[in-house]
Amino acid sequence: MAQDVTIFYFAALREQMGRERETVSLPAQPITVESLIQGLRQTDASLNEVFADSPRLRVAINQTLATFQDIVKPGDELAFFPPMTGG
């Protein structure tokens, strides 16, 4: 449990994923957001599709804007959200 992180998906991502949150386990060694997602994409088709557009997606770690190069720590809360422009 101590190695878990919670991931939240916002807006279109949530719809594409079909879920708004999930818990995933971290490997023992430090890992970036990018690497975590690359790993998850291997086994999850909808996640793979969502993150095909990743340059446009933003990530927050513990409610603070972060980058895909930041390190994820056990217990972190990740949130992925897209730009939107409907008015």
Next chain:
Amino acid sequence: MAFDFTEDEIQRYSRHILLPEVGGTGQAALKAASVLVVGAGGLGSPAALYLAAAGVGRIGLVDDDAVELSNLQRQILHTTQAVGTPKVDSARARLEALNPDITVETWPMRLTAENVDALVQQYDVVCDGCDNFATRYLVNAACVRAGRPLVSAAVQRFEGQLSTFHPARGGPCYHCLYPQTDGMAQGLTCGEAGVFGAVTGVMGTLQATEALKELLGLGTSLAGRLLMWDALSTRFTTITLQRDPTCPVCGDMERETSDG
């Protein structure tokens, strides 16, 4: 410091004047203030209505579209009778009916790199509720150059996002938050273009509230935070933002403070 309110204005704004944080001084500041509303659609409708009702002395509306029947499920400025007429005309008629004491300026045009600066410079605060990323980047860059606070709102389906960008006071600009959006609009399928009408009402009303806070210097500015609201789960999420020191839009600008 004596106020030049008419008796009608005193009655109209009495519930503002009663607020310790607003009073006659704040109401006079609103009367002297101006806001540019980009997009007279789902967000611009409630935003402009509340700004007009609040007594913002001069409101500019930018939109080059005509009212369509499919707009009326959420764009509450416009009426069935106005279908086919320019949105800015329909909007002006509605706003002037609501508050004849204010000035409504209409700009029935598409914003371009050539015209955006001259327009933004004429207003104290800009509210962006437009429907495309190209305009959002144009408006953001013009606000950065003019040092104007930008209150930016967006909706999609059942969700909304809202932030205030005012890098002159520290904090990020729109481009710091979303450096890349190319292809996003095209990525939406027809089925994804749906929007729950009342969601635009909530987000546009929040946008007007934040714009009024900026004009009056009330409370804590939303600058440096992104508010996301999901209507289906009834959940607000706030993300703390940072400016991007390498941002091509605001990275080099001089700032009044060094935070963010």
Next chain:
Amino acid sequence: MKTPTDPSAFRPLDSFSPEAITLDITREKCPMTFVRTRLALDGVVPGSVLAVRLRGEEPHKNVLRSVLALGHAVLSEQTEADGSVVLTILKKDPAPAG
């Protein structure tokens, strides 16, 4: 639509020096009693004295409480022969906005 403010309600104000002004709200109902008082207070510089004439228990209680809540001082509460009450208010420095 536009009707100028009743000139008897506000005397011309000089924003550069403290002064004494009077305001009659005996014909107003809540909450316009305090709307008038607030406008008059916001229209003068700190250190100015405002005499507010009002009538009735509710306006007396409400205006007094609201004035004190804004941080101003009530120097006196004088009952007049006609039963009205005159609150003499000293305007203090404005509280920080927000």
